[in-house]
Amino acid sequence: MKVVIIGVGYVGLVTGTCFAEIGIDVECVDIDKQKIQKLKKGISPIYEPGLDEMLKRNIKKKRLFFSTNLEKALQRSNAVFICVGTPSDDKGKADLKFVYEAAKSIGKCISDYMLVVTKSTVPVGTSLKVKELINEAQNQRGVAISFDIASNPEFLKEGAAISDFLKPDRIVIGVESDKAASLMKKLYKPFTLNGHPIFFMDPVSAEMTKYVANAMLATKISFINDIANLCELVGANINEVRKGIGSDQRIGKKFIYPGIGYGGSCFPKDVKVLIQTASDFNYDLSILKAVEHVNLAQKEILFHKINKHFKGDLSGKHVAIWGLSFKPQTDDMREAPSLVIIRKLLESGATVSAYDPVAIDEAKRILGDSIKYCDDEYEVLIGADCLAILTEWSEFKYPNFKQIKKQLNSPTIFDGRNIFNAEELQGYGFNYHCIGNNLKTSYSS
Ligand SMILES: NC(=O)c1ccc[n+]([C@@H]2O[C@H](COP(=O)([O-])OP(=O)(O)OC[C@H]3O[C@@H](n4cnc5c(N)ncnc54)[C@H](O)[C@@H]3O)[C@@H](O)[C@H]2O)c1
Numbered sequence: 001m002k003v004v005i006i007g008v009g010y011v012g013l014v015t016g017t018c019f020a021e022i023g024i025d026v027e028c029v030d031i032d033k034q035k036i037q038k039l040k041k042g043i044s045p046i047y048e049p050g051l052d053e054m055l056k057r058n059i060k061k062k063r064l065f066f067s068t069n070l071e072k073a074l075q076r077s078n079a080v081f082i083c084v085g086t087p088s089d090d091k092g093k094a095d096l097k098f099v100y101e102a103a104k105s106i107g108k109c110i111s112d113y114m115l116v117v118t119k120s121t122v123p124v125g126t127s128l129k130v131k132e133l134i135n136e137a138q139n140q141r142g143v144a145i146s147f148d149i150a151s152n153p154e155f156l157k158e159g160a161a162i163s164d165f166l167k168p169d170r171i172v173i174g175v176e177s178d179k180a181a182s183l184m185k186k187l188y189k190p191f192t193l194n195g196h197p198i199f200f201m202d203p204v205s206a207e208m209t210k211y212v213a214n215a216m217l218a219t220k221i222s223f224i225n226d227i228a229n230l231c232e233l234v235g236a237n238i239n240e241v242r243k244g245i246g247s248d249q250r251i252g253k254k255f256i257y258p259g260i261g262y263g264g265s266c267f268p269k270d271v272k273v274l275i276q277t278a279s280d281f282n283y284d285l286s287i288l289k290a291v292e293h294v295n296l297a298q299k300e301i302l303f304h305k306i307n308k309h310f311k312g313d314l315s316g317k318h319v320a321i322w323g324l325s326f327k328p329q330t331d332d333m334r335e336a337p338s339l340v341i342i343r344k345l346l347e348s349g350a351t352v353s354a355y356d357p358v359a360i361d362e363a364k365r366i367l368g369d370s371i372k373y374c375d376d377e378y379e380v381l382i383g384a385d386c387l388a389i390l391t392e393w394s395e396f397k398y399p400n401f402k403q404i405k406k407q408l409n410s411p412t413i414f415d416g417r418n419i420f421n422a423e424e425l426q427g428y429g430f431n432y433h434c435i436g437n438n439l440k441t442s443y444s445s
Contacts, residue, residue: 001025001187004073004080006102008035008066010046010161010265010332011119011154012083017051018165020058022190027065027073039066047331047358050162071109079115079183080106081152082130085265086120092272094123103130107137110145115183117150121210121270123277127151127174127203148180151203153210158264159329166191171198174206211277214270215288220255221262222294228258228436229301238436239418258435260390260416261298263326263335268295299340302388302416305433307348309386309412315349320384320408322377323391323417324356324363331359333366337416338390346370355380357393381407392417401428 002025005016016028030036035045042056058064067073074080084098099120106116116134118127131149138144151174156164171188175181181200192198201209228238238258246253262268271292278285310317326336333339338354345352353372354363360373374380377396381387381404389396397419405411405428413425415434422439425432432439 002027002077003187004029004070004077006030006070006080006082006105007084007098007120008032008039008045009083009085010048010158011156012081013039013044013046013055014048014051014156014161014165015081015083015119015154017054017058017064018162019187020061020064021054021166023063024187025063025065026058027067027077029067029070029073031068033068036066036068048161049159049329054162070105074106074109074114075111077114079117079187081117081119082106083119083154086122086269087265088269088272092276094121094126094269094273094276096122096126096129099126099130100133103133104137106147107134108141110134110138110147112145114145114147115150115180116147117152117184118207119152119154121153121214121266122151122207123211123273124204124207126207148175148177148183149203150175150180150184151206152184153206155210155213158332159327167194168196170196172206172209173198173200174203175200176203211270211274214267215274215291217255218262218267218271218295219287219291221259221267222291222298224256224258225261225298225435226294229298231436232438235438236436237422237439241436258418259298259392260302260337260341260435261295263299263337264332265334268292268335271295299337300344301435302337302390302414303341303344303348306345306350306386306388306414309414309431309433314345317350317386318384318409319345319350319352320380320387321352321354321371322356322380322387322389322396323393324354325359325391328391328393331362333359333362336390338363339366341388341390341416342367342371353380353384356391357395359391378403378407383409385409386412386414388414388416389419390416392419401425401430405429 003019005012005028008028008030016026020026042059044051044055082102084102086094089095118130127149153172173184231238242256245251246256271288275285275288324338325331325333342352353374355374355377411429412431418434422432422437
């Protein structure tokens, strides 16, 4: 078996490496020459736990190859996975130019039967458009090589991508033919042996499943954030409320942690695209519009708390930040709440220094020298007027509070991820602010 992966980002690289891990020959193709050069040497362009070792192992075993030459890669392959990016444009529509480019290239290159799998998150009907584009490209060549299409949305989470791929909650596959279904079944067999379910359906339902999954998760996050804000007003503690509702099995414990809003490369754009899809069909998806609205406001909430604390005057104030990535265990900063907060702090005249275990290089690329970067979580506190926690990295959860207090100008913490216990922090003499719990804390230093 040989498969080709087009687009070697978070999804493509993890997919290719995991397929190689189960013994399939994989060739990963990207238009980014620098990325391919690095990958050929076994250097991963992204941070993902467990990926580096698996990458090196499979390159060494000669099961995993990298190239910029799609035509050559497709030779003697059984399937090709389109894993390119699908960012949303300024109107909220999915920008499908990379998917369409990939489809056209496949049509121009295939020389034998091929299963063409769309793994990128794409709006309903895209897999059928992929088929159309491949047919058009073949017509221009004057050939009619048989192929099938499949939609196979990816549900991996950055930070746990390898284990999500190897042990999926489910595999969703949209197909139009038995041949495509049996090839996909064969490819995924090793991942389903331990009872992980595989669902076959039509391509449109598979495409829809991906958006609905992300929209549901985003809805849970915005719901709990909205309720957390109300808890602050009525004097309830969201942490208690969360436990109280989460133990109801119909609700569940996951994705009801309040914070500073969802970010990343998927939820914001997928919510937008689903709203746009509904609008294309003259349907007003009002629930998701509210989800998006709440999220945009929530990304600013910690800034407003900081601003209020300093009585609306942040000029000359110095804010230390722990955590820049949109969530722990990744260096991805796409749509990260940290970017919104940092930009608002800078606009208000504050200075910012930041520490993150893995996202500093990415932050430098986006924010340049507008803020100071530190290699250590305590160094970043020196001379700061407060600490703001923006990503819940595990290493932040049991810090040396004495040292924090010593380094900061004033013992003030804004915890955007509720990683600390309010009473405990109050006991240590911190002025502690979190989300959804307005405990009156002691302000003694
Ligand atoms: N990142 C995630 O956590 C995640 C999870 C599930 C689904 N998805 C979806 O998977 C898709 C890919 O996401 P990502 O985060 O891996 O994207 P990414 O931006 O990290 O990577 C995309 C890659 O595609 C390459 N590319 C673009 N056009 C190409 C072409 N014509 N030929 C070859 N390579 C090309 C780019 O150079 C880039 O390396 C998106 O649709 C996304 O919504 C992402």
